[in-house]
Amino acid sequence: xxxxxxxxxxxxxxxxxxxxxxxxxxxxxxxxxxxxxxxxxxxxxxxxxxxxxxxxxxxxxxxxxxxxxxxxxxxxxxxxxxxxxxxxxxxxxxxxxxxxxxxxxxxxxxxxxxxxxxxxxxxxxxxxxxxxxxxxxxxxxxxxxxxxxxxxxxxxxxxxxxxxxxxxxxxxxxxxxxxxxxxxxxxxxxxxxxxxxxxxxxxxxxxxxxxxxxxxxxxxxxxxxxxxxxxxxxxxxxxxxxxxxxxxxxxxxxxxxxxxxxxxxxxxxxxxxxxxxxxxxxxxxxxxxxxxxxxxxx
Amino acid sequence: xxxxxxxxxxxxxxxxxxxxxxxxxxxxxxxxxxxxxxxxxxxxxxxxxxxxxxxxxxxxxxxxxxxxxxxxxxxxxxxxxxxxxxxxxxxxxxxxxxxxxxxxxxxxxxxxxxxxxxxxxxxxxxxxxxxxxxxxxxxxxxxxxxxxxxxxxxxxxxxxxxxxxxxxxxxxxxxxxxxxxxxxxxxxxxxxxxxxxxxxxxxxxxxxxxxxxxxxxxxxxxxxxxxxxxxxxxxxxxxxxxxxxxxxxxxxxxxxxxxxxxxxxxxxxxxxxxxxxxxxxxxxxxxx
Amino acid sequence: xxxxxxxxxxxxxxxxxxxxxxxxxxxxxxxxxxxxxxxxxxxxxxxxxxxxxxxxxxxxxxxxxxxxxxxxxxxxxxxxxxxxxxxxxxxxxxxxxxxxxxxxxxxxxxxxxxxxxxxxxxxxxxxxxxxxxxxxxxxxxxxxxxxxxxxxxxxxxxxxxxxxxxxxxxxxxxxxxxxxxxxxxxxxxxxxxxxxxxxxxxxxxxxxxxxxxxxxxxxxxxxxxxxxxxxxxxxxxxxxxxxxxxxxxxxxxxxxxxxxxxxxxxxxxxxxxxxxxxxxxxxxxxxxxxxxxxxxxxxxxxxxxxxxxxxxxxxxxxxxxxxxxxxxxxxxxxxxxxxxxxxxxxxxxxxxxxxxxxxxx
Numbered sequence: 001x002x003x004x005x006x007x008x009x010x011x012x013x014x015x016x017x018x019x020x021x022x023x024x025x026x027x028x029x030x031x032x033x034x035x036x037x038x039x040x041x042x043x044x045x046x047x048x049x050x051x052x053x054x055x056x057x058x059x060x061x062x063x064x065x066x067x068x069x070x071x072x073x074x075x076x077x078x079x080x081x082x083x084x085x086x087x088x089x090x091x092x093x094x095x096x097x098x099x100x101x102x103x104x105x106x107x108x109x110x111x112x113x114x115x116x117x118x119x120x121x122x123x124x125x126x127x128x129x130x131x132x133x134x135x136x137x138x139x140x141x142x143x144x145x146x147x148x149x150x151x152x153x154x155x156x157x158x159x160x161x162x163x164x165x166x167x168x169x170x171x172x173x174x175x176x177x178x179x180x181x182x183x184x185x186x187x188x189x190x191x192x193x194x195x196x197x198x199x200x201x202x203x204x205x206x207x208x209x210x211x212x213x214x215x216x217x218x219x220x221x222x223x224x225x226x227x228x229x230x231x232x233x234x235x236x237x238x239x240x241x242x243x244x245x246x247x248x249x250x251x252x253x254x255x256x257x258x259x260x261x262x263x264x265x266x267x268x269x270x271x272x273x274x275x276x277x278x279x280x281x282x283x284x285x286x287x288x289x290x291x292x293x294x295x296x297x298x
Numbered sequence: 299x300x301x302x303x304x305x306x307x308x309x310x311x312x313x314x315x316x317x318x319x320x321x322x323x324x325x326x327x328x329x330x331x332x333x334x335x336x337x338x339x340x341x342x343x344x345x346x347x348x349x350x351x352x353x354x355x356x357x358x359x360x361x362x363x364x365x366x367x368x369x370x371x372x373x374x375x376x377x378x379x380x381x382x383x384x385x386x387x388x389x390x391x392x393x394x395x396x397x398x399x400x401x402x403x404x405x406x407x408x409x410x411x412x413x414x415x416x417x418x419x420x421x422x423x424x425x426x427x428x429x430x431x432x433x434x435x436x437x438x439x440x441x442x443x444x445x446x447x448x449x450x451x452x453x454x455x456x457x458x459x460x461x462x463x464x465x466x467x468x469x470x471x472x473x474x475x476x477x478x479x480x481x482x483x484x485x486x487x488x489x490x491x492x493x494x495x496x497x498x499x500x501x502x503x504x505x506x507x508x509x510x511x512x513x514x515x516x517x518x519x520x521x522x523x524x525x526x527x528x529x530x531x532x533x534x535x536x537x538x539x540x541x542x543x544x545x546x547x548x549x550x551x552x553x554x555x556x557x558x559x560x561x562x563x564x565x566x567x568x569x570x571x572x573x574x575x576x577x578x579x580x581x582x583x584x585x586x
Numbered sequence: 587x588x589x590x591x592x593x594x595x596x597x598x599x600x601x602x603x604x605x606x607x608x609x610x611x612x613x614x615x616x617x618x619x620x621x622x623x624x625x626x627x628x629x630x631x632x633x634x635x636x637x638x639x640x641x642x643x644x645x646x647x648x649x650x651x652x653x654x655x656x657x658x659x660x661x662x663x664x665x666x667x668x669x670x671x672x673x674x675x676x677x678x679x680x681x682x683x684x685x686x687x688x689x690x691x692x693x694x695x696x697x698x699x700x701x702x703x704x705x706x707x708x709x710x711x712x713x714x715x716x717x718x719x720x721x722x723x724x725x726x727x728x729x730x731x732x733x734x735x736x737x738x739x740x741x742x743x744x745x746x747x748x749x750x751x752x753x754x755x756x757x758x759x760x761x762x763x764x765x766x767x768x769x770x771x772x773x774x775x776x777x778x779x780x781x782x783x784x785x786x787x788x789x790x791x792x793x794x795x796x797x798x799x800x801x802x803x804x805x806x807x808x809x810x811x812x813x814x815x816x817x818x819x820x821x822x823x824x825x826x827x828x829x830x831x832x833x834x835x836x837x838x839x840x841x842x843x844x845x846x847x848x849x850x851x852x853x854x855x856x857x858x859x860x861x862x863x864x865x866x867x868x869x870x871x872x873x874x875x876x877x878x879x880x881x882x883x884x885x886x887x888x889x890x891x892x893x894x895x896x897x898x899x900x901x902x903x904x905x906x907x908x909x910x911x912x913x914x915x916x917x918x919x920x921x922x923x924x925x926x927x928x929x930x931x932x933x934x935x936x937x938x939x940x941x942x943x944x945x946x947x
Contacts, residue, residue, distance in 0.1 A: 008404075010404075012404035015401070016397050016401040019453075019457045020460060023435070023454055027431060031430070089319075093316060094320070097320065106568070113564040113567075115517070116520060117539055118518075118539065118557050124548075125334075125337075125548075126333070131347075131550075171327070230521050253432075256429075266430075272429075273425075273426050280422060280425040281418075
């Protein structure tokens with residue numbers, strides 16, 4: 001009996017390839033196709049009608065879509081940068097601790113383990129204008145007379161969402177940067193001290209360049225699941241009030257499931273996918289070049 | 299000397315600032331979670347009280363009793379949700395680990411054409427937002443009849459977790475020196491034996507942490523589960539949380555109790571994994 | 587350039603003292619080597635001078651400043667580390683110029699200083715490489731260049747050659763010595779390698795368990811070791827030590843062998859001593875230097891030989907103790923062959939058997 005001989009690496013990778021093809025690639029092809037149709041969930045026959053790029057043109061000319069798009073990019077930019085800065089600060093503080101560091105590190109991972117949907121509810125609760133923790137505290141301390149409508153006012157709601165997002169994900173940065181700090185060779189730091197660096201200069205010229213790959217890993221990991229924000233936003237405001245916190249994902253979800261306009265939703269979904277992949281590729285590139293800087297490349 | 303004493307003073311000030319900052323940061327990290335736990339023990343009237351009740355007056359297990367009893371809360375089948383979550387998460391984790399081990403080993407030990415491209419493609423598949431993926435899956439699962447089943451959800455979670463487990467496990471296998479397996483082969487093992495008897499045990503702790511990571515992802519996932527599950531047949535706990543909401547009201551206390559039930563396993567696993575997690579992410583990423 | 591003074595310097599970790607009250611004065615332009623086995627506190631001492639370790643007690647002065655509480659950057663030092671400690675993300679040029687850039691010197695000044703250092707150390711063709719693309723010896727030279735560029739008051743070297751292979755180490759030793767002759771700065775150099783200490787130092791400071799055991803020029807510590815520790819630590823192969831008792835002005839070994847005491851030493855009867863003989867001073871007859879007035883003869887079996895070319899090292903045994911001897915103009919020796927050896931008594935040492943202190947004083 002002769003068997004077709006596959007190289008061992010392919011045999012090993014085959015299960016992964018098959019399952020990803022089946023559960024990710026095929027559905028994506030289907031959605032790519034349906035994005036060229038007026039497919040409506042309640043009217044299956046619409047799947048066979050080809051309308052070309054109509055859905056894309058519609059999305060491209062829809063101000064609601066572009067507002068959601070812009071808001072998504074804005075939210076990601078603010079959230080990722082804030083998380084990076086706070087994570088860096090947190091990691092630096094924790095790394096300087098000598099006793100009980102293990103406990104601190106564990107506590108630091110605490111928010112990461114919360115289901116995003118839970119985080120959404122939690123912060124909806126905390127920012128509730130009537131019985132929320134934030135308003136209760138502000139009023140008890142006499143900082144404000146009337147309740148602040150956190151989730152009702154558009155800007156405040158976006159702020160609350162960013163807070164929730166930052167709360168869950170800062171620890172990803174903090175943990176990776178902390179790992180970087182532990183791996184940081186002590187010698188160059190000491191050399192910098194002797195070379196006349198102030199603590200700030202040591203940080204700026206030695207520590208930070210060394211940490212950059214770790215920061216980019218964190219960015220890359222985070223950009224892999226930025227869509228976690230969907231769960232949070234859906235629960236906290238569901239895109240409201242009056243679409244002021246509408247993000248790409250909530251817009252897609254509503255168009256697809258509530259309005260049942262699958263074809264149009266898929267077209268917008270594709271744009272969201274490209275955006276995600278663009279973020280991911282960007283950070284992986286950055287990671288590669290930062291590694292090359294440090295001579296860590298393969 | 300003036301500058302010497304200045305240096306000493308600055309050191310002390312920095313120390314105070316450091317500890318204060320750390321304390322505040324830890325408060326922000328821990329308080330929201332603790333607040334949920336606390337509220338799960340407080341009666342609804344106290345949670346909703348205006349002006350607020352800061353010091354809890356009466357703590358009770360009412361919400362837990364209601365949750366498990368299924369009575370008075372609209373009969374939310376929490377235990378069923380818990381079972382669904384457990385079945386789906388554990389099964390999908392085990393499968394993802396097996397697939398991930400095979401794939402990670404291939405990336406760590408073999409050289410082949412298009413390796414880098416393959417790796418990027420895998421990662422990119424993970425970058426597809428859940429919502430965007432859920433639309434076509436909803437259609438396909440509806441057609442093939444695996445919507446609202448454990449099987450469908452397991453399938454989805456396996457594919458979600460495979461890229462990440464491959465990435466982590468690749469990193470762990472790279473840390474195991476190649477010579478180890480070679481020595482075992484010279485000692486008379488087949489390649490397969492060399493893997494199971496030598497390389498796998500050495501990388502075991504790391505693989506376990508990849509597993510815990512996959513478990514937590516499945517355990518906490520909402521965007522896909524919310525569309526691919528319909529009934530108590532397959533609803534997981536994150537989806538179940540929504541049962542506590544109605545059009546205009548929210549049962550905060552009951553929701554907090556379910557939240558605690560969700561957090562406890564996650565927290566326990568986190569505690570186990572944290573050391574390996576850091577090592578894994580670092581090696582997988584920096585040396586990769 | 588500056589003097590460095592250590593006065594009663596102590597390093598304490600909790601209740602554990604790793605450096606016990608050290609006193610040392612180093613004059614301008616002097617090349618001082620701290621040497622000792624690992625864990626003797628030599629690196630800690632150096633790092634206290636650098637400001638990388640806090641000083642638990644006592645005083646360190648550089649020039650006329652007490653520097654105890656000054657951070658390293660205000661001490662005007664340069665340090666070469668064992669692992670080179672090059673900044674991995676900077677090119678050689680950037681590494682060399684970094685300290686000047688931090689000090690906000692003009693670009694012209696930086697270029698001039700960097701190019702000069704590169705010239706001295708033959709680094710010019712490597713200027714745009716990153717440390718990752720350099721060999722061990724090249725990295726070592728960059729690390730030294732970085733120190734030179736600063737024009738510091740004091741150079742500190744922390745085991746700079748221990749990561750290099752033997753051949754390169756010898757080469758770099760010469761480079762460092764040349765460099766010191768050219769630049770003339772004060773140098774404190776830490777090593778565990780006594781050959782490095784002997785070849786480089788103006789003065790050697792031998793440390794053990796956080797104490798200074800002996801300070802002196804290389805020849806002083808070689809010829810007049812204060813105790814058995816220094817005697818066996820300095821010099822290769824290490825000095826042979828034979829325990830015995832003084833009887834009738836001679837050392838009687840365990841098996842009854844009698845060796846006259848060195849001529850200029852008078853020791854009380856019955857005292858337990860260690861007789862120290864370097865391999866250079868115990869050689870087989872016919873293969874040694876011309877005999878001097880004070881010679882003693884012993885017969886010993888040769889157990890093992892190590893031919894080194896111009897000489898052969900003989901491993902022999904006397905009174906149950908291994909003794910290493912040298913054979914000049916060597917001939918082949920069979921294992922087990924018994925030879926007659928001459929001992930140059932005037933080059934021998936006597937130490938107290940218990941304290942190990944030299945009886946020559």
